Amino acid sequence: MVEHRIPENLNEALKLLYHGDYQVMAGGTDLMVQRRSLSDTPLDFPKNMVYCAHLQELRGIRKEAHRVEIGAMTPLEDLLCHPDVPSLVRRAIGEMASPAIRHVATLGGNIANASPAGDTLPVLYLLDAWAELRSLAGSRMILIRDLITGPRALKIHPEEMLTKIGIPEMHFSHETFVKVGGRQADAISKVSLAAAADIVEGKVSDLRIAFGAVAPTVVRDETLEGAWEGATLSELKVGVWRLLDMYVPLIRPIDDQRSGKHYRHQVALNLLRDFIESLSEPTSEPGR
Amino acid sequence: MRDISTSVPKTDHWEKTAGTAKYVADLAPEGALHALTFRSPIPHGEIRSLVLPDLPEGYASVDARDIPGKNGVHIIQDDMPVFAERTLRYVGEPILLLVGPDKTVLKRLLSAIRLETVPLEPVFDDRRADVWHHYVKGDPDQAFARAKRIIEYEYQTGLQEQAYLEPQGMIAIPEGDKMTLIGSIQCPYYVKNAVVPVLGCTSDKVRVIQPPVGGAFGGKEEFPSLIACQAAVAARKTKRPVRLIYERPEDIEVTTKRHPARIRLRAAIGEGNVVEAIASDIRLDGGAYLGLSNVVLSRSMIATTGAYTVPNVSCSGEVYVTNTVPTGAFRGFGAPQIFFAVEMFFQHLAKDLGEDPLAFKLRHLAKQGDLTATSGTFRDPILVPKMVKRALEMSDYQNKTRRYSGESPYRGLGLSLFFHGCGFTGSGEATIIKAEVQLRKNADDTVDVLIAAVDMGQGAKTTLAKIVAHTLDLPLDRVRFPYPDTDVVPDSGPTVASRTVMIVGGLLEKAAQKLKARWVSGVAVQLTERYQPPEWIKWDEKAFRGDAYPAYSWGVDVVEVSVDPRTYQVKIEGTWSVYDVGKGIDERILEGQADGGMTQGLAYGYMENMEIKQGVLRQRNLTDYIIPTACDCGPYAVEWVENPFVYGPMGAKGAGELTLIGAAPAVAAAIENAIGRRIRKIPATPESLLELIEYGKR
Numbered sequence: 001m002v003e004h005r006i007p008e009n010l011n012e013a014l015k016l017l018y019h020g021d022y023q024v025m026a027g028g029t030d031l032m033v034q035r036r037s038l039s040d041t042p043l044d045f046p047k048n049m050v051y052c053a054h055l056q057e058l059r060g061i062r063k064e065a066h067r068v069e070i071g072a073m074t075p076l077e078d079l080l081c082h083p084d085v086p087s088l089v090r091r092a093i094g095e096m097a098s099p100a101i102r103h104v105a106t107l108g109g110n111i112a113n114a115s116p117a118g119d120t121l122p123v124l125y126l127l128d129a130w131a132e133l134r135s136l137a138g139s140r141m142i143l144i145r146d147l148i149t150g151p152r153a154l155k156i157h158p159e160e161m162l163t164k165i166g167i168p169e170m171h172f173s174h175e176t177f178v179k180v181g182g183r184q185a186d187a188i189s190k191v192s193l194a195a196a197a198d199i200v201e202g203k204v205s206d207l208r209i210a211f212g213a214v215a216p217t218v219v220r221d222e223t224l225e226g227a228w229e230g231a232t233l234s235e236l237k238v239g240v241w242r243l244l245d246m247y248v249p250l251i252r253p254i255d256d257q258r259s260g261k262h263y264r265h266q267v268a269l270n271l272l273r274d275f276i277e278s279l280s281e282p283t284s285e286p287g288r
Numbered sequence: 289m290r291d292i293s294t295s296v297p298k299t300d301h302w303e304k305t306a307g308t309a310k311y312v313a314d315l316a317p318e319g320a321l322h323a324l325t326f327r328s329p330i331p332h333g334e335i336r337s338l339v340l341p342d343l344p345e346g347y348a349s350v351d352a353r354d355i356p357g358k359n360g361v362h363i364i365q366d367d368m369p370v371f372a373e374r375t376l377r378y379v380g381e382p383i384l385l386l387v388g389p390d391k392t393v394l395k396r397l398l399s400a401i402r403l404e405t406v407p408l409e410p411v412f413d414d415r416r417a418d419v420w421h422h423y424v425k426g427d428p429d430q431a432f433a434r435a436k437r438i439i440e441y442e443y444q445t446g447l448q449e450q451a452y453l454e455p456q457g458m459i460a461i462p463e464g465d466k467m468t469l470i471g472s473i474q475c476p477y478y479v480k481n482a483v484v485p486v487l488g489c490t491s492d493k494v495r496v497i498q499p500p501v502g503g504a505f506g507g508k509e510e511f512p513s514l515i516a517c518q519a520a521v522a523a524r525k526t527k528r529p530v531r532l533i534y535e536r537p538e539d540i541e542v543t544t545k546r547h548p549a550r551i552r553l554r555a556a557i558g559e560g561n562v563v564e565a566i567a568s569d570i571r572l573d574g575g576a577y578l579g580l581s582n583v584v585l586s587r588s589m590i591a592t593t594g595a596y597t598v599p600n601v602s603c604s605g606e607v608y609v610t611n612t613v614p615t616g617a618f619r620g621f622g623a624p625q626i627f628f629a630v631e632m633f634f635q636h637l638a639k640d641l642g643e644d645p646l647a648f649k650l651r652h653l654a655k656q657g658d659l660t661a662t663s664g665t666f667r668d669p670i671l672v673p674k675m676v677k678r679a680l681e682m683s684d685y686q687n688k689t690r691r692y693s694g695e696s697p698y699r700g701l702g703l704s705l706f707f708h709g710c711g712f713t714g715s716g717e718a719t720i721i722k723a724e725v726q727l728r729k730n731a732d733d734t735v736d737v738l739i740a741a742v743d744m745g746q747g748a749k750t751t752l753a754k755i756v757a758h759t760l761d762l763p764l765d766r767v768r769f770p771y772p773d774t775d776v777v778p779d780s781g782p783t784v785a786s787r788t789v790m791i792v793g794g795l796l797e798k799a800a801q802k803l804k805a806r807w808v809s810g811v812a813v814q815l816t817e818r819y820q821p822p823e824w825i826k827w828d829e830k831a832f833r834g835d836a837y838p839a840y841s842w843g844v845d846v847v848e849v850s851v852d853p854r855t856y857q858v859k860i861e862g863t864w865s866v867y868d869v870g871k872g873i874d875e876r877i878l879e880g881q882a883d884g885g886m887t888q889g890l891a892y893g894y895m896e897n898m899e900i901k902q903g904v905l906r907q908r909n910l911t912d913y914i915i916p917t918a919c920d921c922g923p924y925a926v927e928w929v930e931n932p933f934v935y936g937p938m939g940a941k942g943a944g945e946l947t948l949i950g951a952a953p954a955v956a957a958a959i960e961n962a963i964g965r966r967i968r969k970i971p972a973t974p975e976s977l978l979e980l981i982e983y984g985k986r
């Protein structure tokens with residue numbers, strides 16, 4: 001028999017994780033599906049469960065100097081409408097699931113689930129977001145892109161919990177998030193692109209590109225991005241084919257029941273090309 | 289008196305919105321056992337050995353050896369066994385049930401069954417034809433010999449899952465030598481007539497009760513007979529009630545789906561670009577067992593010239609058997625496949641001949657008095673030209689098509705013309721169904737409608753009661769339509785084929801007229817009305833010749849789409865439909881049929897994708913089998929023209945299937961026009977559009 005515990009506070013939750021073999025249950029929107037069992041029978045949990053979605057210490061959005069901090073158990077719907085949450089994150093969340101699911105699904109859960117198709121991940125990679133991992137022994141920070149090592153694989157110790165997500169403040173003249181699913185809502189991504197650029201005085205001062213669902217983890221390559229630093233906008237546009245070529249080897253999607261390799265590959269490149277071609281000299285106050 | 293089309297609240301509205309309606313899964317008779325099914329893991333092979341784990345007290349296995357009667361499910365062809373005996377013919381074929389009080393224990397026991405098989409070569413293509421028909425109209429050979437030009441294309445359609453809200457479920461309750469079945473079903477008497485020979489009992493020993501049904505779309509036409517037989521055998525063996533309730537993944541994997549089709553059409557083009565003849569070859573994938581595939585094929589074949597009059601026809605059709613999950617009834621029943629093919633074919637013929645597709649179609653459109661493809665007669669007025677005119681106005685068709693006329697504008701309109709033959713195909717109503725209805729007037733001057741028709745969400749409970757109330761001039765709340773129970777109601781036939789309002793409603797109208805003539809307040813009386821075919825209906829089953837249906841409903845759909853040039857995703861920008869269903873019995877219920885049919889039909893055309901690889905379904909739940917959400921529906925505009933049918937109640941014809949049929953060809957034509965590439969296969973998924981854009985014919 002597995003045990004189900006509802007702790008009163010974070011410390012109690014961390015104690016359970018430290019002393020026993022527990023798994024964190026946040027909103028449960030991934031877990032309840034993964035551990036589905038026949039109706040009217042107990043869920044098929046192999047481990048003890050600690051329920052944390054209600055813990056106030058892990059919920060909320062706080063604006064700090066040059067960053068915003070988000071409690072791991074904050075429901076996605078809260079982020080969707082919050083002015084301090086970066087617009088790219090909100091855009092990704094706006095494309096996720098359905099309102100009902102978004103009211104219980106958490107940001108921490110989307111990260112810790114580490115699905116190649118997790119929709120906040122490309123955006124969080126792009127924004128250099130980090131996670132705070134906490135255990136009774138203390139806490140540490142790690143970039144989300146370093147935390148996730150593969151599908152459903154994380155560099156997190158069994159006694160640790162993801163408690164907080166930090167997102168540095170950034171400035172872009174152009175940004176986009178495009179999700180390609182099987183329908184307009186409530187669909188798992190076949191491929192996605194998060195991209196942002198800051199064009200200052202006709203030059204690329206910052207270019208960031210992250211693809212979802214085209215490889216075991218989100219594809220982001222800072223070396224490739226850096227190569228365009230300082231290029232003029234027209235150099236970038238003329239060089240779009242070269243840029244795409246550079247990404248070809250990194251985009252290694254699979255064939256599965258939701259889509260095909262060839263489609264995912266081609267669409268990923270199309271989306272990037274479209275983003276580059278849409279870039280223009282910013283005229284008014286850049287969007288956030 | 290109010291116009292009958294004026295909407296009323298559905299009579300079962302409250303129990304369904306309040307959540308008090310008890311569906312089969314909500315029922316747990318005293319002492320009921322659960323049942324789980326052990327299934328074939330391979331597409332084709334023989335059982336070498338099967339070893340069960342030790343079953344604890346109170347648990348039992350139930351297989352073919354426990355069947356007191358015949359091991360075959362009575363559908364039309366009775367080729368499907370209740371439980372596989374030696375040969376396994378598809379992945380998921382039922383071999384036995386495990387029954388017992390605790391589902392968790394059952395699940396563990398199920399995984400402990402040891403099955404050894406000898407695999408046989410599976411067949412997944414169309415080499416094993418099992419049913420073959422052919423018919424001719426006019427002199428097609430001569431027409432082809434004289435043709436100015438011959439054009440030929442092949443069209444393909446895929447699987448489609450009904451995706452009703454409520455999965456399949458059945459409960460069998462033994463009481464002495466009587467067996468009662470309660471299930472999510474469309475056809476109480478189909479279930480009864482299937483269970484009787486399996487139990488080997490007399491007809492009075494089987495009773496079937498229908499609780500509220502949460503959607504069916506044809507998926508609960510014949511499939512429930514299979515699980516009813518299984519549950520009944522299990523209940524007979526254990527002498528306990530047995531609940532056989534499916535959950536979504538199992539439901540998707542093993543229940544019937546729409547027949548995939550490969551349709552080859554060849555046209556003889558004569559002077560003035562007139563289609564003088566069509567030769568067609570229609571192949572439907574029946575899956576592992578034929579069941580009612582034969583009748584699905586008939587419906588496809590009968591509509592082989594679509595909404596058009598073609599003087600010479602040679603049509604052959606076959607159902608082939610494969611080692612995949614059986615296909616079966618699904619809203620439209622063979623018509624969506626053939627109308628997709630014919631509508632695209634006429635668009636492609638027009639393009640090849642350098643004509644405007646709409647003008648080309650209208651020139652060939654069937655008119656009142658014309659011969660149908662099977663040499664019957666379109667007896668009633670055909671209002672399609674007027675309906676097209678209205679659909680063009682509503683959609684601003686002419687202006688928009690002009691505006692989107694570039695090479696590949698990524699935006700386009702498509703238009704389809706279609707009909708649906710109402711009621712059973714051919715002489716089925718007279719020879720197979722022989723429907724009977726009863727009205728019982730009680731002493732308190734209320735009236736009970738005694739029929740076996742099922743309300744599965746389509747509103748039959750309301751529309752049929754309305755017809756009776758209207759005819760008797762009674763308030764609706766004085767007419768009751770209880771849930772069917774075969775011990776109480778006569779066999780008014782299955783709830784299928786858009787026959788319920790037209791045929792059953794027509795009988796009820798007649799019965800109500802007779803009741804009205806005999807009405808004496810305070811006196812109870814019961815009367816029966818039986819189906820009489822209109823005497824002018826002549827159908828030769830063998831030759832496929834004559835009037836295949838007593839009446840036809842007609843439709844025109846215009847669909848506008850945009851296609852994302854980066855992702856090839858299709859967005860429905862709007863749809864405009866005009867339907868002729870004779871006379872609407874309730875406007876809001878009709879709108880429900882129109883919106884639902886459009887959504888399901890559009891998705892059949894561009895979204896719902898189901899593949900089988902080596903006999904194994906790839907999309908096995910509603911995460912992977914994508915059906916539309918509200919966000920995917922464009923604005924739908926719908927209008928109705930009145931065209932009363934003399935034999936329908938108040939002039940009504942069938943409406944439930946019609947609204948699905950034109951959507952797929954209209955959306956496919958719209959996508960074709962948007963991307964400037966020919967579409968000959970649905971679903972036209974983004975993945976397939978990419979391929980077309982790379983390699984397709986302009």
Ligand SMILES: Cc1cc2nc3c(=O)[nH]c(=O)nc-3n(C[C@H](O)[C@H](O)[C@H](O)COP(=O)(O)OP(=O)(O)OC[C@H]3O[C@@H](n4cnc5c(N)ncnc54)[C@H](O)[C@@H]3O)c2cc1C
Pocket residue numbers: 023024025026027028029030031032033072073095096097098101104105106107108109110111112113117118119120160161162163186187188189
């Ligand atoms: C209908 C439906 C639609 C969906 N649509 C989308 C979509 O469009 N895009 C998308 O990306 N996802 C989608 N999902 C998946 C899911 O909703 C998201 O991944 C969600 O963010 C998961 O959050 P949760 O709180 O529910 O996680 P849970 O299910 O509670 O947990 C997920 C995993 O993370 C672990 N975990 C959670 N929180 C922590 C923590 N703080 N510390 C350590 N480990 C933790 C859990 O142990 C578990 O392994 C959908 C799900 C459903 C059911």
